[in-house]
Amino acid sequence: MNKQKSRVKHIPQRTCVGCRETLSKRGLMRIVCTPDGVRYDATGKAEGRGAYLHDKKSCWERALRGSLAHALKTELTQADRDYIAQIISELKDDE
Structure with missing residues (x-):
């Protein structure tokens, strides 16, 4: 008798x-x-070092204080911070 798992x-x-x-x-x-700075990767397949976040403002705001730069192993420029702030403004509020 051959059972298939x-x-x-x-x-x-x-x-x-x-x-x-x-x-x-x-x-x-x-x-x-990326070489052009920090970017949102909707496909999840873009080249470069990545970090993952919930779609909650609190997670993004907390990550922006230091853990995001650490996870990406880079210093966030002002342009990167502005880009991330734009993403945060489009996210839903925490419930």
């Missing part, structure tokens, strides 16, 4: 750099450090 698909996990909560990779937003 159903394979469980591996779901990649990532940690939000704002609140340190672990979730599935697709449940978080990715920020990537």
